[in-house]
Amino acid sequence: MGTEIVRVTNVSKKYKLYKQPNDRLKEALSFRNKNYHSDFSALENINFSISKGENVGIIGKNGSGKSTLLKIITGIVQPSTGDVKVYGRVSAILELGAGFNPEYSGIENIYTYGMIMGITKKEMHTKIDEIIEFADLGDFIHQPVKTYSSGMYARLAFSVAINIDPNLLIVDEALSVGDMGFQHKCMIKMKELIDRGVTVIFVSHDTFAIKSLCSRCIYLEHGKIKADGNAIEITDIYLMDTRKKIYTAEAEEINSLNQTALDSLDSDIINGTLETDIPMQEETKDSDINKYEKLRYGTGDIRIKKVSMLNEQGSEADHFEFGEIMSIAIDLHAHKQINNLNCCIRIRDKNGIDVTGTTTFEESIVFPTIKEREKLKVIFKAPNLLKHDMTFSVGVTINDTKDTADIVILDHVDLAYTFKSVYNPKRPVWYMYYQNYDIKFDIFK
Ligand SMILES: Nc1ncnc2c1ncn2[C@@H]1O[C@H](COP(=O)(O)OP(=O)(O)OP(=O)(O)O)[C@@H](O)[C@H]1O
Known part of the structure; x- marks a missing residue:
């Protein structure tokens, strides 16, 4: 455990x-101390600590208490009970414009912010050019910030916060308002700060952004910590919960529409716990079975029995050179009739970022109605165009997809298979994914 930079206790x-x-x-003036309010618990008994250099998503x-927690860490809001300790210079990008004086110009606000952070005017002089350049607000930097759009606010806030050498940078969803170019610039800058050892706490609904920036993630639900751990696992649990909720809502709708049909369904399925009585089988590698069950969900109307990758000779493989044909083979077993089968695959890098994938629905593959107890195999075949010396995982989701607005998740498995893209001296791939470009040139004399 490294040096502690934040400790949140009870x-x-x-x-x-x-x-x-x-x-x-009325309550304030009441002689008999009569209560006119009800208590709402935004956070309940939160405990965690963050070490120097950790990056925590x-x-x-909405409403789970994320912003409240950040405000308590930064001291803007006092906790009702408990204690927070923060060590070092904290720079926070919270609600838009928080900390800015609307009447002051951008430049004046930069200096004021610096002063609040305990930075001398002399030190701010050395940083001001960089801050102005990063914010890229043109002449608006001389205008009162009350004239700024939300995107301009975000530019100024972010630019100041990251350029004052914080020990702890706290970012609350601020990036979502900036334009695309600025968002990319901020992500690169945040990665740079992380590489320099700055500790970052980053609130976002964007699971990709969390996975790419943070190694750890804290998942809040109804003001309590539901899970705290590896960012990939925790964001997957969060995604699973949000999808389950969607499915449960669908099940409730069906319930009210067709009670008889529902009676024939397994009660687990209706509850959205989504486990069936069919155990995962034999064929899969042991390590994969564990991964399978951990984040598995769906109605269970069809089950993924096996996912494997095959080389051109049809043998199971987990190493593929650039250009080598690889087949992702998915064995399915239907437990109910499936009218609109849709098989989806996604390939993720080791940071959990989806690199590529597709669905049979989007590829306009139309399956016949799959009958109860039918077994089938679906194969996705393509050349390996992925970066060499990197490992990837294959995830599979099986849906019943009538159209894009009517999707029921039948079975979903992350990390169904892992493989490595290996170096091919004839054609190394230096970027995440190879794209075949049509290159032309003209020479003008
Ligand atoms: N000043 C306040 N007075 C009363 N209730 C508040 C106040 N601030 C926040 N809340 C409530 O506390 C709960 C947590 O709010 P908070 O803003 O921390 O959630 P959040 O997870 O950041 O949500 P979002 O993702 O929408 O920003 C919400 O139900 C909110 O309505």
């Missing part, structure tokens, strides 16, 4: 909720 936050705006006043659905 932190809870209760907000008083008043039904009427004047209830607050915070995820959770």
Whole structure:
């Protein structure tokens, strides 16, 4: 365990909720200390610590307490109970414009922010050009920030926050408002800071951004920590929960529409716990079976029995050179009739980032109706165009897809198979994915 930079101990936050705006006043003036409010628990007994150099994503659905937690860490909001310790210079990009004086110009706000952070005017002089250049606001830097759009606010806030050499950088969803070019610039800059050893706490709904920036992730649900651990695993659990919720909602809808049809379904399926009584089988490698079950979900109407990768000779393989034909073979076993089968594959890098993938639906492959108890094999065949010396995983989702708005997840497996793209001296691939370019040139004299 490295040097601790944040320690949050038994932190809870209760907000008083008043039904009427004047209830607050009535309560304050009440002689008999009558209560006009109800308590709302935004955070409950939160405990964690973050070590120097750790990069922690915070995820959770709207209202789960993410912003409240960041505000408590930065000292903007006091916890109702518990204690927070933060060591070093903290730079936070919280709600838009928080900390800016709307009447001041961009430049004036930069200096004020620096002062609040305890940075001398002299030190700020050495940083100001870089901050202005990064914000790229043109002449607006001399205008009062009240005239800024939300994107311009974000540019200024981000630029100041990252250029004052923080020990701890806290970013709350701020990137989502900037334009695409600026978002990319910020991600690169944040990676640079991370490489320099800056600790980052990053709140986002964007699981890809969390996976690419953070090694650890804390998942908040209803103001409590639901999970804390490896960023890839935790973001996958979060995605699983959000998808399960969608499915459960669908099941409830079916319930009200067709009780008789529902009676024939397994109760686990209706509850959205989504396990069937058919155990995962024999054929798969032991290590894969464990990974299979961990983040598996779906109605279970069809089960993925096996996922394997085959080389051109038809043998199972887990190493593929550039250009080598690889086949992803998926064995399925239907437990109910499937009207609109859709097989989806995705290939992820070791950071959990989806690199490529496709679906039979998008490829306009139409399956006949799959009958109960039918078995089938679906094969996706393509040359390996992935970066050499990198490992990848294959994930598979089987849906019943009538159209893009009507999708039921039948079985979903992350990490169904892992393989390595190996160096081919005839054609190394230096980028994540090779794209065949049609290159032409003209020489002008
Ligand atoms: N000042 C406040 N007074 C009363 N309730 C509040 C206050 N601030 C936040 N809350 C409530 O606390 C809960 C947590 O809010 P918070 O903004 O921390 O959630 P969040 O996870 O950041 O949500 P989002 O993803 O929408 O930003 C919400 O239900 C919110 O309505």
